[in-house]
Amino acid sequence: MAEPPGTSCAKRTVSRYLTNGQRKGTPSNAVGEDEASSPQRPPRSSSRRANMAPDIAASSPLWRVPWQPSPLASKTRTRSKASKLITGAFSILPEELLGQILDLCTIEQVGMLRATCRSFANCSLMEVTAQRRCQTITRAKGMKPTAGKKETWLDLLRCLSSQPQAAAQATAVSLGAYHTAALLTHSRADPAALKLYAFGRGFHGQLGNGMYSDQAVPTPCASRDGRNYLGAHNGRPAVVSAGSNHNLLITRRGEIFAWGLSSSGELGQRDTPIDQAWPVQVPNVGPAWRTRMLSVAAGGSHTLAICETGELWACGRGRHGQLGFGSFEDVTTMRPIASLRGVRIVAAAAGEKHSLALATHGAVYSWGCGRHGQLGVPEVVHFQQNNPGVQPAMHTPQFVRALDPILMEPWDRITSVAVGLNHNAAMSVAGDIYVWGQNKHGCLGVGDTVNRVLPTKVNLLQKNVPLKRALQACSGPHRWKQPRSVQVALGAMHTLILIYTPARLMLAAAGYNGFGQLGTGAGQACQRFTPVDALSNVATACIVSGENHACAVAKNGDLYFWGRGDSGQLGLGNDFSQMTPQKLPGFQVAHPDHTLRSPYSRTCQSVR
Template sequence: MAQSENSSRDRTTSVIIRPKATPSPATRKSVRSKANARCSTASSASASVESVAARLNAGIDSRKRSQSKGAGRRQPAKRRRTLSTLTCGDFTNLPVEVMEHILLKCDVQSLGALVCTTSYFNISGIVERVALSLLRDSLYGCFLKPNPGESWLAVLHFVMKSEAAAKQATFLSLGAYHSAAVLHSGEADGSMALYSFGRGFHGQLGRRGYENSNTPVPVSIPELPAPEGESRPASGANASSSGNSDEKEHNQIVSVSCGGSHCAAISRSGTLLTWGLASSGELGHGGWTPIEVDVPRPVTGLKVRVASVAAGSNHTLAVGECGGLWSCGRGRHGQLGQGHFHDVGPLQRVEALRGVRVRCAAAGGGHSLILTEEGASVWAWGDNRHGQCGLGPRGAEAGLPWPHRVEVPNGAELLSSKATANSVITSISAGGHHSLVVNAAGALYSAGRGRHGALGLGNQYNRRQLALVDVASKLYGAGCPKCAGPCRVVQAAAGGTHSVVLTACGQVRTSGGNAYGQLGHKDTKTRYCFTSVRALESKRVRAINVGEDHSAAVAADRTVYLWGRGDWGQLGVEDGRTHWGPVPLEAHTVPAVTVNPNPLGRLPLALQ
């Protein structure tokens, strides 16, 4: 009997212990029934079998619970993947041509948002390819390469921001003691008009009088003649509403420039209007002209449409749509470029530049600058006593009555091996006795009088040749932490004794004289290096402008901020006081501008 029990125990034990893997329910049931039958004759054997079976069942139940817990943890992940697929779609299933065609329609802000929020666009590199394609189609972006650590998208953002700043800056101009701007009137129809404020002693406010104004007042724009080949809409009771709308648009001012004591503006039809002081012929009307004109008057002697205009201290430069340059006003320093030092009343074409297609001009205190089409070259003439023409040793210290070509150092990384250093200049600015030049890579160069630190080079020495300026040297050392490599300059503006620049990272930086707080740092301390204006760091500035002793910036919401000298009301603030920090222009905004990121309608890269 003992032998039978031992053999039965051995057989039973071997049957129960054998399946180390998880048995099926049928197997477990069979094992339990056989074990109960074989152990019915021995209570000790039955107890042993039940104990082993209980441990086995406990292990099986434990495995089931662990599996159910694991499935519970994996279920939310599976559900999230399903929701993601349903919400965003699977971009990898779309043809590359379709995706690129869609992205070519997006602006640079939308492209940046896609890269920051969606892993597909960040990993696939499709946004980088689209940015490179758009850069090759832009006027100046085709010359650029990214800095180390910089993306093509960042370069595209810089190029688009530069073009937008150049467009928006034409709506705002600051003179010696007055300012003018194209502003929305605040009416429900969204109409815009030309406003002026500040000193009106010479009629430079254009409001049919000579009173000063601390706040913006509308300029009295006369009815302008229709361009050649166009007829003016009928007026009176039979005139249609569309005709009135066309007439209103025809008289609309799209660009303004303030000089020492005069103003110049361009209508949408390309008509040039001038008003203010005319003692040296700076209004360009010719014939018998009053010494002061208190209302805008069309320059009828100019038979071409005007594309851009620049007003200096006492002279005016006008660029026609044909690419020609005309000048008038004071000429004692040769700033008219006519080959002599006499004043000129009516606008006369600069014959020395007849074979050159001019893109834009800049008029300073006694010197002039022009930039040719596609940034091919910079030319300068006029007062050069402090080297403000940037001609180096070959430039005479006296006045230069003829245009001279300026040699600009090459600071850009170029895509085209045929491009030269002078083929990448994007903007120019002429101040009281100094000049600023920006190339396509965002490098800033300055020349002229260094007193008060207007050149931003860290000293007061004059520079007779254009010198490279590190706009981030004062605050961040070798570079800006927000930018990869050197801080790119979007726009530069030269004032009487100070300079203002707008960088690609959105900062406004100033350097130079600060007697009236025109640097915007809420003090009157002179700066010899460019320093960020803290009060504007959160405004996302889009454009800048400067006057003799005051400055201005246009924020992302199109609000205009002004600071500096304000004792004549040139800041547009009702108190008529000087402000050392930026103050907003109340109840008015400048018009919005748009920049086409794909001006040539480029096909998707995969279809080329």
């Protein structure tokens, strides 16, 4: 049946009147009652408007049902009466939707959901998601949780993700022999306030402020024109490395700036005075020379740097062969190491008289002084035994066969390296620690003081009751038979490791403790790794070590220093050594997003 003319107009008119009447809160069944109860009072204009609605509707030929409120108004009134909302009811959601929620969460958020939400506490979907993410990590291909440890896929995923996060954060702070350099800000909420600071000894100009005096509090570094490296966005500081008496900085453009002592050419300046109190750009490297640098390591008196193509460069003192150029001569300009050409280097570590490099496939190379077995090459030790009066050294990189990646599973291959004064450490993807070299004061953490000429795997819990108790407090009894490590850092004669537990990352230390650099609160040396209880309530993100002082960075950016402080290198405003970690007031370290972080935990490290 065809609609008569004006039908659409009538519909709109009825709808408009009904909606207006409902907005005023006048229901249809109450119109007649209001008029009957108060006949002497004239109706209000709004009531008169509402009273007209039934008459107009009844006069329309389209009216077929009794008049009623509009559906939209009814839904609005129903929602307004709802006083309680249902939130967090994940148990009523289908598994497909829960899986998508977990895929959108970061690894840390997934762990928080498991710890705080009952729906995810014992959910098998949580393990399925963690397993899928673990399988996408190339360096951990084929790796599975250890059943004997009662380890879950989520535990494994969190451990693997903590390794690159710690390495990236460590590029923003570096400790030298008697000074500290770091990318600091007063608040992480203001990235534009990020500056390069240094404090401690300044006798050789290593503080980079144009002066040669010590500073016991963080002092901004500046170039000679006072720019503070805050000009263009790409020119801001991104990576810092402190050697014994010199510093190196990489900007976001890939340029290198150097300052401090330059007696052996470690600043990479061909013609320079014996020291430099202002940061000066290093020639031959950078975008202008098509060699953008990504990582840098400052050693005792030499410098190592890695460009974006994986080529390793070096300069500085070479009398022990630590440059790897095939000679024992000093080199005052940055040059690539020819013997490693064709090998893609992803990490390097510069010590006092030797160097380490890590290739992308997990191979480890060493060169320099090998007097204490720190090269990990048996031939060097045999040569020393047959020639007692000769100090052995290798002036070209040597492959460490004991860590041959071909003989290892993918998860057992080395992913990071670190050096001390005369000892080394390497960490595998699975979190195992290998140490070798001089073991003075028990700095290798193996329970004795005997040197190791070959990489030796550390059994963290063997005859180590304090560490067992600390792990049980974080993980429950009998949870871990052999914990996994996240990071390792070496000082002159001590070693720090960051151990993964489901509750937090735990710091443990071994070696010399004459200045309190272990952070345990006691002055005696430890031949096995001892937990640092003073940081038990701190969510530690990474650790960094200098010659005799150390630093821990919390996840919120706070810094904690301890150890030797006679030159103000702890930044606490005094020259006292600290036996336990002390918080640096007023500053936070740069977030890893503002550094040139690598996709893996392989970055340059340097500790004397």
